[in-house]
Amino acid sequence: MALSVNNRFSRIAGNMKRSAIRELLKLTQQPDIISFAGGLPSPESFPVEDLQEIMVQVLKEHGAEALQYGTTEGDVHLRELLLERMRKEGVQAGMENLVISTASQQGLDLMGKIFLDPGDVVICGSPSYLGGISAFSAYGARLTGIPFDDQGMRLDELYSVLKELKDEGRKAKFIYVIPDFQNPAGITLPEARRRRILELAEEFDLLVLEDSPYREIRFEGQPQPMMKALDTSGRVITLGTFSKIFVPGFRLGWVIGHEKIIEKFVMAKQTADLCTPVFLQKVAAAYLDSGHFEKNLARTVDLYREKRDLMLEGFRKHMPEGVTWTEPEGGLFLFMTLPSWMNAEKLLREAIVHKVAFVAGNVFFADNGGKNTIRINFSYASKEENKEGVERLAEVIRGEMKNHG
Amino acid sequence: MALSVNNRFSRIAGNMKRSAIRELLKLTQQPDIISFAGGLPSPESFPVEDLQEIMVQVLKEHGAEALQYGTTEGDVHLRELLLERMRKEGVQAGMENLVISTASQQGLDLMGKIFLDPGDVVICGSPSYLGGISAFSAYGARLTGIPFDDQGMRLDELYSVLKELKDEGRKAKFIYVIPDFQNPAGITLPEARRRRILELAEEFDLLVLEDSPYREIRFEGQPQPMMKALDTSGRVITLGTFSKIFVPGFRLGWVIGHEKIIEKFVMAKQTADLCTPVFLQKVAAAYLDSGHFEKNLARTVDLYREKRDLMLEGFRKHMPEGVTWTEPEGGLFLFMTLPSWMNAEKLLREAIVHKVAFVAGNVFFADNGGKNTIRINFSYASKEENKEGVERLAEVIRGEMKNHG
Incomplete structure (x- = not known):
């Protein structure tokens, strides 16, 4: 039947x-x-060729450990290396502020899972990354898009939307920003706008989700500071990934944020997939260590x-x-x-x-x-x-x- | 601040x-x-040693493809091999019935995500696997445990619970069963009980979630048929995993079920992590092909x-x-x-x-x-x-x- x-x-x-x-x-x-x-x-x-060598090396050095279950938080050495890279960006974070994710997409999904109830408002760019929009929409979020000009999200529009919500007695859960070489617009937010978005987040008491998969693919011009580096109150959650700067097929990313938020990410990740493959984490760490990266x-x-x-x-x-x-x-x-x-x-x-x-x-x-x-x-x-x-x-x-x- | x-x-x-x-x-x-x-x-x-060889082989044969994004459904060859293994178990399923998951835990989480609204009832064993209980509880499900005797879930108790729900005008979304060497009880459901659970699922119009990570670790005695092999109406969704029969660190599993249910799993997986690492899927497939498995x-x-x-x-x-x-x-x-x-x-x-x-x-x-x-x-x-x-x-x-x- x-x-x-x-x-x-x-x-x-x-x-x-x-x-x-x-x-x-x-x-x-x-x-x-x-x-x-x-x-x-x-x-x-x-x-491809470097990886052949490094994979064999990881299996020789770590043997069974690389093939066993790992902690949900992620490989300690890889996390240390990522924190060190973040320090060079001016981000002061400790081990309690970083969890390895099954690439950025998991970060987006868990962001939705731990913050969004049906009807909650998320502010995003108009346009914005489809994978983020889908992840948040699934949890029933109402996405509100802020129009772009040639420097990215328009601040006057952002302010009016936030003000209007406040006047209605509501507020957004977070502002979703892709500050560097935005997908799909290809635009980079200048420092002044980053600072102003953080001020608005402070004024309206919101979180900011900084999703930055392309940051290190810069052809020219000055890097603008990471929003996490400008964050003085722990409002910014940053998603990073190896997908565009190493290989996407490893599905390796990381989430940086307030200790209590990362704690929730870890719980949500336990339920989602227990841990990210230890072997791939160790290969990525060894690749960073080798200088080839x-x-x-x-x-x-x-x-x-x-x-x-x-x-x-x-x-x-x-x-x-x-x-x-x-x-x-x-x-x-x-x-x-x-x-x-x-x-x-x-x-x-x-x-x-x-x-x-x-x-x-x-x-x-x-x-x-x-x-x-x-x-x-x-x-x-x-x-x-x-x-x-x-x-x-x-x-x-x-x-x-x-x-x- | x-x-x-x-x-x-x-x-x-x-x-x-x-x-x-x-x-x-x-x-x-x-x-x-x-x-x-x-x-x-x-x-x-x-x-460990076989894998050194196979990993190098996969990178040599597939090169960049193994490191690129893959389809959400999973590697075609691996899925074919899994379907072939399933056929030996008496499970007739096609490509549209199988999606690769980031191990069983993702199957459990997505099962909750696509089926459970707050307050929905899930029937499980008492005792049952904690990772399942947590995944379903997160979506607000009410877990109802059915006590065990020395052959597993007690059918009289299962019947009364289902009858009682029906009398209240409610019904459960699915029955969560770990039929082989149950975690934590170590008990295997005899064929007669499997058949009776399916009859009850039919009578009360429920789905059955068969979670069977240990099935192939049998020391003695006769294997009992998979519940999916006894399923004539597409009510059974089966979760499989390489975690206990190969390596857990690859985070590789699969979900088998009704075509329309698998379609929803694929959508949910797109949002959760886009795809499972292609490289690891190809390594698992090559390992199966090698006969070493x-x-x-x-x-x-x-x-x-x-x-x-x-x-x-x-x-x-x-x-x-x-x-x-x-x-x-x-x-x-x-x-x-x-x-x-x-x-x-x-x-x-x-x-x-x-x-x-x-x-x-x-x-x-x-x-x-x-x-x-x-x-x-x-x-x-x-x-x-x-x-x-x-x-x-x-x-x-x-x-x-x-x-x-």
Whole structure:
């Protein structure tokens, strides 16, 4: 007898949607499509050969311990190394302030789990990272997007939203910020805005979630201080990850925050997956110790800078008037704005016919905006594909313009 | 200014407790304590040398692909191999019925996430696995424990609970069963009871969660059919894991179930951690392909059988009258019942002074029972520790009896 399933699921399950991006990725994995769609690092950046050596070394040195259950908090040596890196960023944190996570996505999910009840408000960028929006929405949060200008989240808009909530006797749980080379906008928040967001968090008594996976992929310009480094009252929770600066396949990240908040993260992680693979943590630590990490990162930054330059050059050469784009100082993405009448989802269908893909920007807007925007990833495609893909994309856009009249 | 944190957390966070066992594990990790407390596999069972070879092989064969993001569903080849193993168990399932999980614990957590709203009833054994109880409780579930006899969950009690719920116009979401060498009781459900539980699930229209991490660690006797193999209507969701039959540190498990339920698991996993490390999935698949897996598993079963025998022999020799224990046909645990006046938590404090540790059984009872029970793990301690630990434990129990007069 066929089982009736649909009426059995929880409210949380009802809030979940298949990620539009991950579904799209399947479509764009056809080998003849040039994909600017995913957020994948370049496979050229993965230190495959170094890792062969280091893995054998870790198994020789640590043997069975590397294959056993580990503590939920994470490998002590890896955590020490991460704290040391954080100190160089001006973040003073101790072991009680850091837990290893199964990459940033787990940090986002557990952030939702430990802070959000149905109806709670989360402030995010408009646009913002889809994986964060989905994680918070699943717990029933109401996402309120703050529009961007060319320096990121607009502070006047942020203030009005917070003020309005306060006047209604409500408040947001936290402000979700991706300060460095934002996904999807490619914009970096200047120090002054970071400071002002923290002041507002203080004034309205909110937490700030700083999600910074691309920070170390900087091509040029001055790094702005981490928000955690500016945090004097313990309001900032920072998510870090090795996904973009080492390898994504290890699923290794970390969460830094107030001791009592990290304690809750640890409890939530116990229930979620007990611990992150010890072996992979020890490999990452050994890779950091070996000195190869910094060399490989520098190589990756050079590679992505070249790819970005190539893409910007292609855009300047081939894109018709009326199309604009951000010029990120780092990271993996840039954001393109099409003429206001153009629908990016429709454009995408056309683009796939022409064997090039991107993500229609509307999925990054909690408030249904951004219908004429697209996110473009420049880290994954090879340089040849980069050139060819830009030409195909420009052609598809020009075609749309011609049809429009 | 010190941040006030406690009033910020979600209802779910309020339902979470630090795992009593994992906290205890820290205490018992002092090197001079003989620990029967954790649920750790023996490090002697880990194929450290084989893995050195296989890891290098996987990196050589798959290169960057093994280090990249993977699909949420999991590595196709590993899933095929698992489906093939399941077919040998009589489980007919296709790719759409199986998702790789970050070990069983993620399966338990996502089971709670996609099915449980606050106040929902889950039926479990009394006793039952703490990691399951915690995962479901976090989502606000009301756990209802069904008492055990020497064959596991009592069917008369199960029927009355289900009937009573029905009479109140309510129903449980699912029955949580650990059918093979149950943690903590060490008991295996006979086929007849498995069939009857499925009949009751049909009659009362419930799902069944079959959690079977130890199934392949059988020392003797006939395997009873998997509940999934007896499932004719798609009501059974089965959690499997490599933690006890290969290595726990890879955090690799799988969930098998109705296509629409697996679809929800995939969505929930997307939000939880995007994917499980591709590299570790490929290593596990290559290890299965190599044929080493079966050999190593047989070696592990032999090792644990020896350890169980040694422990039972020690108990028979040293335990005072009034103490009884289960004699499991497999798995990692046995369950001891002390005289009814004896408090296992108090005994544990005394035991730690005498440098031996176990888990007080009450943590496994959703209904505050089991105060005179203890769970004993026999897989982790070496044979020498096994002997010495049993003597110490018997001495502590005799001491309690003497004090009691």
